[in-house]
Amino acid sequence: MTAHADVIDLARRLVRCPSRAGIDDYGPVLDVLEDWLAGRELPFRRLHDGEGCAVGLLIEVAGARSGPWWALDACVDTAPYGDEDAWSFAPDSGEVVDGWLHGRGAADSKLAAAMFCGIAAELHGRADALHGGLAVLLDADEHTGGFGGARAYLADPEAVRPAGVMIGYPGLDEVVVGGRGLWRAVIAVHAASGHSGSRRTAPGAVSRAAHLVRLLEEAELPGAEGEFPLPPKLTVTSCHGGQGFSVVPDRCELGVDIRTTPSFDADAAERLVRTAVGELDLRVPAPRPTTITPVAAWPPYRLVKDQQPAAALLEAAAREGLVVRPKTAGPSNIGNLLAGEGIPATAGFGVRYEGLHGVDERACLEDLPAVHAVYRRAVLSLLGSP
Incomplete structure (x- = not known):
């Protein structure tokens, strides 16, 4: 199975596992991820909130050389389905139709979560060449607005504090570098x-x-x-x-x-x-x-020109032939939480999408190879590996 096919297969399994914020048990969707990661011998552990509830999954790939750590972040909980009768396909479909992945969470952000797992698996096999390390946070408490996974990650005494975070929200034309x-x-x-x-x-x-x-x-x-x-x-x-x-x-x-x-x-x-x-x-x-x-x-935030990790992501997009502009978002996002902790973050570069938080959510798989290549290139540049 090719790397992209492996990512799509994992994304389909995730979409087929309902994980609506405040409605579904997050255990099953975390089980799907853990089975995939264990099969590739990747180091991971669950994150828990103050009451002992699972709120995310953390993958850590430590490089053999000294340097800062960087993080990729995608949520694996989702918005609710809304009026299921208004959908033209099942909200937990997970089917690929005409190059689009169908179902709640396909765009926000289970495809990104699967893609980041794929990048972690590749880097795990070449850790000897990496400076610092890569953490992949799969947040299962994002759509509640509580950002429990991110909070647990930052509070974890065993986790290395990241120098910056790239959040895998969808959208092919922009990299969000700030928000009100x-x-x-x-x-x-x-x-x-x-x-x-x-x-x-x-x-x-x-x-x-x-x-x-x-x-x-x-x-x-x-x-x-x-x-x-x-x-x-x-x-x-x-x-x-x-x-x-x-x-x-x-x-x-x-x-x-x-x-x-x-x-x-x-x-x-x-x-x-x-x-x-x-x-x-x-x-x-x-x-x-x-x-x-x-x-x-x-707090509001905006990364300054050439600040990492935005600079690496924008440069990687340009090298892949994509025209991507930096954007300051009107709505707040998890980048605001990270800004309050002094951690620079990007939010909002990924595949094209439709129906985000609405009916008939779907994600364009035609964009996956380019988006995957951009994040892979950005991460490798940050970790000092050619």
Whole structure:
């Protein structure tokens, strides 16, 4: 079996093993990977979270010569299927049709996981020529947003901390070298309760929350500045309050998501929200002050020109004849977690795809040889091997 055929066979087996985040047991998909790795005598071990649950698999290929370690990362958990009746093929199909691998996780990111296993197997056979080492992280807790596999890897005292990470999200035209950060909070707006038919005229919590939404959405945000090409963005993502029709609601909760940039960071985002809340409580008083509960924060990041591992990946793509541009992403990604740890990361170079997180997810296998060659070339250059 050729190397590419071996990778495709493994990817098909992975797609046929459901691993939906928060729904399926991750043990079976990790078993598939472990069987493949054991058959090639690759060193690997499971990673666990603080409660002892398996959240990933770590492969380590140590070079015989001194040097930094680098990591490849792909997730093996997936988004849910959604409306299965809307799919034109089974979500766990794993079939190859007209050069496309079908099924949930084909694009994000089981094909990349299989490809990275293939690269690790090749490098394991030539470890004597490598400087430093290669880790392959197969994260089984990525789509939850918890990034449990990455967190367990970074916290593992036996693992060598990587000098940089390349994350195998799909997409053939771009290498993601940065992303906006985020600051998220739940805001509880209060009011005095009562009967909706009474003579009382004080606004309820839902009305006060609507006023706060206007204040937030009218707040002035800076534009894009300097080397970071995207501006910050504020979105009110949820609103929950009230019940029925006869009661004036005394509590309404808003969810607020602010995408941050180097010039408008998490502290600036929180100050903006606190200013709006202070104005609400002053203009439209209530028996209890509005409360803000921050729930998540990720720093923005952007690799500078010629910074590794982006430079190696972009150069490898050019040598393979691909036109690939660096990109700063609007959404956050696991690169933000790594940036917070001081680890540079790329995210988002892989095969073409369709239906990512939607119906009829599929990945283009025609692109696999070139993408495989790019990652192989990049890794070998980072490990100082011709």
